[in-house]
Amino acid sequence: MEIKGVACVKKMRMTPQRRVILEELRRVNDHPAADEIYRRVRKRLPKISLGTVYRNLEVLCELGEIQRLELSGSTKRYDGVPNKHYHIRCVECGRVDDAPIAPLNQIEDDLYGTTVYEIIGHNLEFTGLCPQCSRLHGARQEAG
Amino acid sequence: MEIKGVACVKKMRMTPQRRVILEELRRVNDHPAADEIYRRVRKRLPKISLGTVYRNLEVLCELGEIQRLELSGSTKRYDGVPNKHYHIRCVECGRVDDAPIAPLNQIEDDLYGTTVYEIIGHNLEFTGLCPQCSRLHGARQEAG
DNA sequence: CTAGCTGCAAAATATTTGCGCGAGC
DNA sequence: GCTCGCGCAAATATTTTGCAGCTAG
Numbered sequence: 001m002e003i004k005g006v007a008c009v010k011k012m013r014m015t016p017q018r019r020v021i022l023e024e025l026r027r028v029n030d031h032p033a034a035d036e037i038y039r040r041v042r043k044r045l046p047k048i049s050l051g052t053v054y055r056n057l058e059v060l061c062e063l064g065e066i067q068r069l070e071l072s073g074s075t076k077r078y079d080g081v082p083n084k085h086y087h088i089r090c091v092e093c094g095r096v097d098d099a100p101i102a103p104l105n106q107i108e109d110d111l112y113g114t115t116v117y118e119i120i121g122h123n124l125e126f127t128g129l130c131p132q133c134s135r136l137h138g139a140r141q142e143a144g
Numbered sequence: 145m146e147i148k149g150v151a152c153v154k155k156m157r158m159t160p161q162r163r164v165i166l167e168e169l170r171r172v173n174d175h176p177a178a179d180e181i182y183r184r185v186r187k188r189l190p191k192i193s194l195g196t197v198y199r200n201l202e203v204l205c206e207l208g209e210i211q212r213l214e215l216s217g218s219t220k221r222y223d224g225v226p227n228k229h230y231h232i233r234c235v236e237c238g239r240v241d242d243a244p245i246a247p248l249n250q251i252e253d254d255l256y257g258t259t260v261y262e263i264i265g266h267n268l269e270f271t272g273l274c275p276q277c278s279r280l281h282g283a284r285q286e287a288g
Numbered sequence: 289c290t291a292g293c294t295g296c297a298a299a300a301t302a303t304t305t306g307c308g309c310g311a312g313c
Numbered sequence: 314g315c316t317c318g319c320g321c322a323a324a325t326a327t328t329t330t331g332c333a334g335c336t337a338g
Contacts, residue, residue: 011316011317012317012318013312013317013318015317015318015319017318017319018318033302034302034303035302047319047320048319048320049319049320049321049322050303050320051303051304051305051319051320051321051322052318052319052320054302054303054304055304055318055319056318069216070216070269070271071216072213072214072215072216072267074301074302074327074328075301075302075303076302076303088255088259088261088263090261091264097259097260097261099255099259100255100258100259101251101254101255101258107245107268108270110245111232111243111244111245111270114244114245115232115241115243115244115270115272116241116274116275117232117234117241117270117272117273117274117275117278118272118273118278119232119270119271119272120235120271120272120273121270121271121272122268122269122270122271123216123268123269123270123271124251124266124267124268124269125214125266125267125268125269126252126255126259126261126263126265126266126267127214127263127264127265127266127267128259128261128262128263128264128265129261129262129264130260130261131260131261134261134262155291155292156292156293157292157293157337159292159293159294161293161294162293177327178327178328179326179327191294191295192294192295193294193295193296193297194295194328195294195295195296195297195328195329195330196293196294196295198327198328198329199293199294199329200293218302218303218326218327219326219327219328220327220328
């Protein structure tokens, strides 16, 4: 039985481009934007286009191989680990790391009955300064 | 004593444009994007430009009169209520409402010592289907 | 006069899409 | 042959910026 009304029966081949994008994303610990993935993948596939990177990131998300991070900020970022976990984002440089905290599994229950929405999920993002930016920031404050 | 290195001494007048933007944002319950604010404000100030709207939203955030929502999604949204609170976003239509749940004041403590970041804050966003989209979605599933 | 603000338009940024070609089944 | 995916370029969407003129103090 398949979910009706959703095109989940689309045939998808593991093309070289798709494979390399997935490999590069799995290989790193950070959470790159499409642009950064493009730069890395191009070292191995110099002729790949940015459009292909965007298209394949979308496909890989649909396949559940990766996840698109639901973070604030202007650029979308991708995570090679498809499991649910939280993130912390540097407000200065945009760097994103995993947040070492377990998922709040029951927090959505608090909303049942109090919202008109049909709840699907939630997303917790911490903001802060990464070590590099924290150092610069601190130095500036003390000196200024 | 002022925060050093930050231009917080800038003189800012409450111009007609700025006042109308603030009034319109305070008047509504939803959390409009700059574009929607522009359309509403233009009914009262037909000659205002979109650039002015963006500039003033930025200024009003700095003044603490409004807040820019740190939500995922491609467009920035603004909240006329400057107090900290969480939101729920419809994944279908992008509508954003306040989430009826109290702030998790101590959650940032869980990260101290376990992250290299200097923590500034956090942000919890729920995702779901608003009543309108939920109805359409449900109908589609049953019919499909 | 000066600093801040405006409207307008162009630029910048990030992402999506149309198109024609090529490869695999 | 048909479908899917590709590279390329153009289009789209959103936000920022340069500029010259205006206004309040």
